[in-house]
Amino acid sequence: QVQVVESGGSVVQAGGSLRLSCTASESTFGASAMAWFRQAPGKEREGVACKTRLGTYGMIADSVKGRFSTWRDNAKSTLWLQMNNLKPEDTGMYFCAAREYSFGNCHLFQEWYDKWGQGTQVTVSS
Numbered sequence: 001q002v003q004v005v006e007s008g009g010s011v012v013q014a015g016g017s018l019r020l021s022c023t024a025s026e027s028t029f030g031a032s033a034m035a036w037f038r039q040a041p042g043k044e045r046e047g048v049a050c051k052t053r054l055g056t057y058g059m060i061a062d063s064v065k066g067r068f069s070t071w072r073d074n075a076k077s078t079l080w081l082q083m084n085n086l087k088p089e090d091t092g093m094y095f096c097a098a099r100e101y102s103f104g105n106c107h108l109f110q111e112w113y114d115k116w117g118q119g120t121q122v123t124v125s126s
Contacts, residue, residue, distance in 0.1 A: 006096045009120030016086050020120060022079040022096030028115070029077035033102035036070060036081045037110055038122075040092035047108025048094070049081060059108055064090070086124045093119040 008020040022034065035050035049070040051058045058070060064083075072079045079096060097113035 004096050004098050004115050004117035006094060006117045006120040009094060009122045011123045011125060012086055014086060014088055014124055014126050016124075017082070017084045018086060018122060019083070020081040020094055020096075020122070022081075022117060023077055024096075024098055024115070026077045028098060028100065029072075029079075030074045031100045032098040032115070033106040033113075034072060034079045035097045035106060035108065035113060036079075037095045037097060037108075038090075038092040039095070039119075040089075043092075045095070045110055047110065050106035050108055051079065052104055052106045053102055054104075057104070057106065059106060061108060083122070086122075088124045088126045091122060091124045094122050095119045 004024045006022050012018050036048040037045050039045040049060045051072045055072045067085045069082045096117040098115040099113045
């Protein structure tokens with residue numbers, strides 16, 4: 001069973017920065033498109049950012065553009081999410097997702113991904 005594991009969540013003040021990381025088994029990570037999603041209490045899960053299998057293409061949500069960035073290192077089987085200038089509305093559970101057989105694509109809708117981590121909590125205080 002493939003495991004996807006996120007880490008790095010914490011409590012941070014507004015305006016601060018945080019870096020999340022996501023790992024998966026080596027064989028799966030290198031073969032998969034990877035993405036970050038988040039879910040605030042009482043809200044639907046939304047896509048934040050994604051990277052294609054080789055990391056040559058990605059997408060990022062308008063709500064975080066200019067503040068968040070994501071990149072991957074296949075040699076380390078790790079995906080990162082750098083979050084700068086955090087706002088209280090960024091508070092939520094952040095999930096990492098993977099999909100093999102991605103044919104060079106990545107997307108920001110959750111139904112496309114078939115492997116998920118348990119999430120890591122990010123809380124931004126005002």
